[in-house]
Amino acid sequence: MSDLVTESGTTxxxxxxxxxxxxxxxxxxxxxxxxxxxxVARGEVLALLGPNGAGKTTTVNILSTLQRPDSGxxxxxGRDVVTAGAxxxxxxxxxxxxxxxxGLLTGRENLALxxxxxxxxxxEQKARVDExxxxxDLSPASRRQAxxxxxxxxxxxxxxxxxxxxxxxxxLDEPTTGLDPRSRRTMWEIIGELVASGVTxxxxxxxxxxxxxLADRIAVLDDGKIVANDTPAxxxxxxxxxxxxxxxxxxxxxxRAQSLWPQAAGRAEALALFIPGDGGxxxxxxxxxxxxxxxxxxxxxxxxxxxxxxxxxxxxxxxxRTTDVSSNATGDDEADATADPVDSLGERHDGTHPTDxxxxxxxxxx
Ligand SMILES: Nc1ncnc2c1ncn2[C@@H]1O[C@H](COP(=O)(O)OP(=O)(O)O)[C@@H](O)[C@H]1O
Ligand SMILES: [Mg+2]
Numbered sequence: 001m002s003d004l005v006t007e008s009g010t011t012x013x014x015x016x017x018x019x020x021x022x023x024x025x026x027x028x029x030x031x032x033x034x035x036x037x038x039x040v041a042r043g044e045v046l047a048l049l050g051p052n053g054a055g056k057t058t059t060v061n062i063l064s065t066l067q068r069p070d071s072g073x074x075x076x077x078g079r080d081v082v083t084a085g086a087x088x089x090x091x092x093x094x095x096x097x098x099x100x101x102x103g104l105l106t107g108r109e110n111l112a113l114x115x116x117x118x119x120x121x122x123x124e125q126k127a128r129v130d131e132x133x134x135x136x137d138l139s140p141a142s143r144r145q146a147x148x149x150x151x152x153x154x155x156x157x158x159x160x161x162x163x164x165x166x167x168x169x170x171x172l173d174e175p176t177t178g179l180d181p182r183s184r185r186t187m188w189e190i191i192g193e194l195v196a197s198g199v200t201x202x203x204x205x206x207x208x209x210x211x212x213x214l215a216d217r218i219a220v221l222d223d224g225k226i227v228a229n230d231t232p233a234x235x236x237x238x239x240x241x242x243x244x245x246x247x248x249x250x251x252x253x254x255x256r257a258q259s260l261w262p263q264a265a266g267r268a269e270a271l272a273l274f275i276p277g278d279g280g281x282x283x284x285x286x287x288x289x290x291x292x293x294x295x296x297x298x299x300x301x302x303x304x305x306x307x308x309x310x311x312x313x314x315x316x317x318x319x320x321r322t323t324d325v326s327s328n329a330t331g332d333d334e335a336d337a338t339a340d341p342v343d344s345l346g347e348r349h350d351g352t353h354p355t356d357x358x359x360x361x362x363x364x365x366x
Contacts, residue, residue, distance in 0.1 A: 019075045020075075022037065060171045062081065095162045176188070257298075
């Protein structure tokens, strides 16, 4: 037994953290997983990307032993999730799509409960609870009922509860859905630290920019199948649509810029130029450098990066059917805007302020 609890991302062994072969699951006559294969190496971060209803939670639930597959094989650190569930559970942590936080308990009580359930040694429990409260910026609120927490605080508490027993593999099911942009950014930072600590992570998301930011590899789930499994860069190479759009104050400026990038599409009536590329930082530097040395000051600049919809369209020939994201909102009160980076029908930013650098779908830089 003891080797089970000492499993860690640094243990030299060839067994992958997750290995899935031809996994299938249906509810009645509705097929949710139509035979998926997945492999996640130790220390790797895999993002399972897909729209609502794609089967992400079903996959996570099977891997975390909460649900049984109909057929196929799934192993976590070499243990079968169906026949060796009791060996799998101490190795994993799950932050589900819906919070495991008990609103009637304080933040501290929630953590203490999980620490006790995880059989942490009594002497270690309080220190570990304090450490997690501190790390997740919850110390000042630790004696308040969790029902009074904002959505972002609840997510952080939920994640702290997942991590308290130091799992080697963590499942994060839509960790930022419904969060406002600031809480989302905070959650990304926390997940980034977790990644740096060497924990293996499988996270699910509906957002390409989130997968891009956090994951080593992205598996795209559609209609019960993994339709792509690649690095973020590899995935984006499959997708046309990265672009930097420039707007100019005069036709003369547009003409001069057009001569710098003959391959770019110009739109004379809008004094706009669309330069194809990946829309990444290097591309942006190249464009800004070119303008600078030619002495052209653009009136506006917009970075276009591929959206989840673009990915799905390129891979499947149909859109991602992105559905109401706010339905999962957790009543966040840290800010009122709900993050929705998948605004595939967003307005163009042609007539923007001279210094306005906007990005519609993703980040401007890494
Ligand atoms: N217990 C269940 N009974 C019947 N259908 C279910 C059940 N759980 C999920 N589903 C259906 O399976 C599909 C995949 O669900 P889910 O794995 O939750 O998708 P995702 O997490 O990607 O949004 C959805 O169409 C959902 O309605
Ligand atoms: Mg889900």
